[in-house]
Amino acid sequence: MFTNINPRKILLALIDAAMIFASFLVSSLLLNGLGLITQSFREGFLSLVVLLASMMIFMIALRVYSNIWRYAQIKDFLKCFIGATMGFLAAYFICDLAGLRHSDVVLAFAYLISICSIVVSRTIYSWLFELIKYKSKSKEEKIPTLIVGAGMAGHRIISEMREFTCSYLPIAIVDDDSQKQNTYVRGVKVMGRTRDIPKICRERNISTILVAIPSVDTKERQRILDICSTTQCTVKTLPYVHEIIDFEDLMSQTQDIKIEDLLGREVITFDNQNVMQFIENKICMVTGGGGSIGSELCRHIAKYDPKKLIIVDISENGAYDIQQELLRQFGSALNLEVEIASVRDYAKMDLLFSTYRPDLVFHAAAHKHVPLMETNPEEAVKNNIVGTYNVATLSDFYKVQRFVLISTDKAVNPTNVMGASKRCCEMIIQEMGRHSKHTAFIAVRFGNVLGSNGSVIPLFEKQLAAGGPLTVTHPDIIRYFMTIPEAVSLILQAASGAQGGEIFVLDMGEPVKIVTLAENLIKLHGKTPYKDIDIVFTGLRPGEKLFEELLMDEEGLRKTDNKKIFIGSPIEINEEVFLKQLDKLKSIALSNDKASVVELLKKIVPTFTHK
Numbered sequence: 001m002f003t004n005i006n007p008r009k010i011l012l013a014l015i016d017a018a019m020i021f022a023s024f025l026v027s028s029l030l031l032n033g034l035g036l037i038t039q040s041f042r043e044g045f046l047s048l049v050v051l052l053a054s055m056m057i058f059m060i061a062l063r064v065y066s067n068i069w070r071y072a073q074i075k076d077f078l079k080c081f082i083g084a085t086m087g088f089l090a091a092y093f094i095c096d097l098a099g100l101r102h103s104d105v106v107l108a109f110a111y112l113i114s115i116c117s118i119v120v121s122r123t124i125y126s127w128l129f130e131l132i133k134y135k136s137k138s139k140e141e142k143i144p145t146l147i148v149g150a151g152m153a154g155h156r157i158i159s160e161m162r163e164f165t166c167s168y169l170p171i172a173i174v175d176d177d178s179q180k181q182n183t184y185v186r187g188v189k190v191m192g193r194t195r196d197i198p199k200i201c202r203e204r205n206i207s208t209i210l211v212a213i214p215s216v217d218t219k220e221r222q223r224i225l226d227i228c229s230t231t232q233c234t235v236k237t238l239p240y241v242h243e244i245i246d247f248e249d250l251m252s253q254t255q256d257i258k259i260e261d262l263l264g265r266e267v268i269t270f271d272n273q274n275v276m277q278f279i280e281n282k283i284c285m286v287t288g289g290g291g292s293i294g295s296e297l298c299r300h301i302a303k304y305d306p307k308k309l310i311i312v313d314i315s316e317n318g319a320y321d322i323q324q325e326l327l328r329q330f331g332s333a334l335n336l337e338v339e340i341a342s343v344r345d346y347a348k349m350d351l352l353f354s355t356y357r358p359d360l361v362f363h364a365a366a367h368k369h370v371p372l373m374e375t376n377p378e379e380a381v382k383n384n385i386v387g388t389y390n391v392a393t394l395s396d397f398y399k400v401q402r403f404v405l406i407s408t409d410k411a412v413n414p415t416n417v418m419g420a421s422k423r424c425c426e427m428i429i430q431e432m433g434r435h436s437k438h439t440a441f442i443a444v445r446f447g448n449v450l451g452s453n454g455s456v457i458p459l460f461e462k463q464l465a466a467g468g469p470l471t472v473t474h475p476d477i478i479r480y481f482m483t484i485p486e487a488v489s490l491i492l493q494a495a496s497g498a499q500g501g502e503i504f505v506l507d508m509g510e511p512v513k514i515v516t517l518a519e520n521l522i523k524l525h526g527k528t529p530y531k532d533i534d535i536v537f538t539g540l541r542p543g544e545k546l547f548e549e550l551l552m553d554e555e556g557l558r559k560t561d562n563k564k565i566f567i568g569s570p571i572e573i574n575e576e577v578f579l580k581q582l583d584k585l586k587s588i589a590l591s592n593d594k595a596s597v598v599e600l601l602k603k604i605v606p607t608f609t610h611k
Contacts (some may be wrong), residue, residue, distance in 0.1 A: 009065040013056065019117040020055055020110070024048045027109035034454070050094050051107055055087030055114070077119055142169035146197065146233070148224060149213035150175040150183070151192050157212045157444035171204050172547045201231045211237040226233045229523040272304075272489075278360075282401075285358035286311055287343050287391060288365030290318020293406055296488045297362050298322050308335040309354050312349075313365070314342040343387030346394075353394045361395050362491065363388060364406040373418040374542040381589035385428070386422040389582065392432050392441065399438040404495045405429045407445040407503070408450055409480060413607045415552045416542070420601045420608040426503060427573055427604075428582070433501035434575075440500035442572035444491045445568075446584045447480030447511075456514060460521050469534035470518045477546050478511040491552050494565060503568040504560075580605070 024047070044355060045462050059065070062083040088111040145161070145168045147154050158170045166461040172191040175181075189269070191200055196211045200206065209228050221237075228235045284301050290312030295318065301309055309326075314318040323338045325404040330336075337356070341348045343365045366384045367373055373380040388405065395403040407426055410419030427445045432440035456479075463470045482490075486506070494504035527533045540546070581604045588596045602608050 012065055013060070015117055015121070016059065017052060017056060019121065020052050020114045021048065023114035023117060024051060024106065024110040027106050029114060029359070031106060031109065046098070047091075047095055047106060050098075051088065051091040051110060051195070054091040054094070055084050055111075057085040058090070061082035077122065077215050080118060080122070080455075081115060084111070084118060085229070104369060141167070143207050144169050144171045144205055145208045145210055146171060146200060146204070147173045147185075148175075148194060148197070148209060148211045148228075149173070149181045149183050150177070151213065151215075153212040153214055155185050157210060157238075158188055168208065168210070171206060172200050174200065181374055194227055194246050194486065197227050198231050201233055206231075206233055209233045209235045211235065214238045229520055232523075232528060234525055244495070272492075274496045275300075275492045276304045277347075278492070279306050281305065281307045282359040283308045283356060284310065284362070285352075285356065285359045286362045286364060287313070288406075289313050289338075290315050290320075290322055291364060292484060293487060293491075294318075294362075294364035295322040295325075296484045297364060297491065298489050300492060301362075301366060302326050302330055302334050302336075306335070307359075308337065308356065310358060311336070311338045312341050312343070312352065313338075314340065337453070342383075343391050344382055348389045349390055349394055353398045358395075358396060359401045360404075360495070361391065361400050361402070362404045362406070362495075363391050365391075366406070366425075368408070368418060370416045370418045371411070371541050373421070374416055377417040377594050377601070378589040378592050380417050380421040381585055381597055381601075385424050385582070386586050388425040389428055392428055396432060396436045397437050397439075402495050402498060403429070403432075403439050403441045404491060404498075405441075405443040406491065407443045409445060409447045411445065413609070414605065415609055417598065417601065417610070420605045420610070423605045423608070424582075424601070426572075427578065430501050430503075430571070431573055431575055431578060436500070440498050442494060442498040442500065442501045445503055446482055446487050446490060446506050456517070457521075460518055464521065464525060464533065465535070469536045470522065471536050471538050472515050472518055473538055473540050474546060475515050475537055475539070477514050479514060480511050482506065490565065497560070505566045505568060507564045509565065 022453070023208040028048075045463055060083075061078065062079045064083050066078050088107065105306050142208065147157060147170055150173050154173060154175075158173075160166060161168045161170050170186075170188045173185055173188055174192050174194050174197055175190050176193045181192070183190050197209065201209070208233065211224055213221070213224075216224070217430065225237075226236065242514055279301055284306045285310070286294050286297050286301070290313035294311075294313070298309060298311055299322075311319055311322060319338050319340060323336065326334055326336055339352055341352060343349060343363075367376075367380050392403055394403075405425055408422050410416065410422035411426055412419075414423055426445075429441045429443050432439075460470050490504065490506045494502075498504070515535065518535050522529045522533045523533075525533075529535060560567060581600065585597065585600050588600060598610060602610060
């Protein structure tokens with residue numbers, strides 16, 4: 001109770017004691033002067049001592065003096081009120097038992113005056129402190145800010161903006177609730193609805209818009225961000241409500257707008273109950289586990305209580321990063337192994353399979369950069385095709401339950417070596433799936449993954465930070481996009497319900513123009529496209545399409561129980577010819593004959609057209 005005593009606490013307690021004393025004195029003099037009571041000095045002195053001691057003891061017990069009153073909240077004033085009231089009631093009964101005449105009336109008046117004095121003094125102190133510190137930092141140094149949302153989050157954000165160290169100045173609020181129009185939140189006026197954002201930003205010289213509605217759904221957030229993008233303001237937003245870590249500290253969780261918020265569709269979510277049953281108590285191996293998709297797979301798998309998780313990657317840095325992250329999050333609860341190995345190395349992979357005997361294999365290891373594989377086609381064959389064949393063959397030999405290939409929409413009617421190599425991988429999986437008696441082989445195909453290594457958004461962010469320009473290959477180029485969590489959810493959902501031989505495809509809505517993403521990203525950083533930040537069209541790269549496809553014509557499309565996941569039917573392949581071609585392709589790749597590699601890929605993948 002009396003720990004951490006310091007001069008500030010002692011001073012505050014003495015001030016409260018002085019106000020209680022003054023309140024009792026005023027009450028006693030007033031009531032005696034009006035002739036309402038007649039109380040001796042002895043009775044008055046004893047009543048004062050009892051009241052003062054009781055109120056101070058209860059307020060100390062409730063830790064009233066542990067608060068920093070310049071940051072006081074409602075609960076702090078409530079504790080103060082409760083402590084003073086309990087002290088008064090105790091004093092009342094003590095004086096009554098002691099037979100002190102007329103003390104009850106004086107105590108009641110003194111209590112009312114003292115509680116008002118204590119609460120009002122703290123309120124005035126808090127307001128004065130806020131006013132002084134707010135004025136001490138000139139408004140010119142703060143960033144004029146418009147708050148979207150007059151709810152709890154908006155109220156909290158404005159409170160935090162009042163702090164001395166915060167560089168944002170709340171100028172106005174907008175909210176679509178008609179009952180909140182022309183009301184005030186901590187002195188900041190609700191000046192209109194979301195449709196009025198551009199007008200208010202112009203009239204009030206707003207520099208930053210902060211969207212403080214964490215409970216809003218994806219469609220409504222997109223609508224609001226579309227309006228914000230018509231201004232020249234920098235836009236920040238709070239995470240969704242389920243992503244917020246601490247509602248007492250929202251400013252630190254504000255983030256620059258994420259371009260995926262403008263993709264034009266809802267974030268795809270799945271029921272993970274079947275995934276939990278699929279992963280639980282299984283030995284899971286993830287090749288390429290240090291990459292963007294591989295590491296996210298490891299994060300998801302770790303949540304579902306696997307018997308063991310084996311991360312395999314040739315890149316020690318990526319593997320180390322995800323290892324340390326998982327150890328911090330799960331500690332000894334996760335049985336984790338990390339192996340530095342290449343999927344090209346059959347002997348090393350054989351050793352890993354014989355050592356760990358995995359139940360589930362997620363094959364994410366691959367070279368995926370289109371331009372680099374155009375100039376290094378033999379490496380695409382060695383890593384993507386030979387690596388997949390090695391891991392798939394070992395999976396069948398060691399009776400793995402499920403083998404999941406991470407594929408791409410670039411495998412459909414490929415125009416580049418990377419896409420052709422991934423289509424060849426799909427063919428390997430489908431062929432092995434036809435004959436394996438133990439393992440269900442499947443492939444999961446999706447579009448561009450936002451935020452993955454080498455994807456367009458991180459490139460745009462770097463270019464924007466450098467002052468531009470943003471580079472787009474063609475004004476009409478379009479792509480399907482998905483987030484990393486969506487991609488991994490698709491992989492796990494597909495794997496949990498697979499029979500074998502399928503190519504699973506995610507419905508990703510409508511494709512998005514890359515130039516539109518670039519323009520929106522510039523706008524949401526408070527700049528004007530082609531004026532403040534230029535966009536330069538560099539021309540299609542070798543092997544690059546204007547648009548990607550998710551299915552080949554001959555594959556057809558079958559629905560699954562999940563309306564967002566579809567299955568492409570297997571395509572018939574001459575197995576004997578295919579296996580001979582694969583063997584020859586491996587030999588040519590090992591001889592580093594680039595031209596011959598491309599020519600043989602064209603024969604193996606009939607839909608491969610290459611300039």
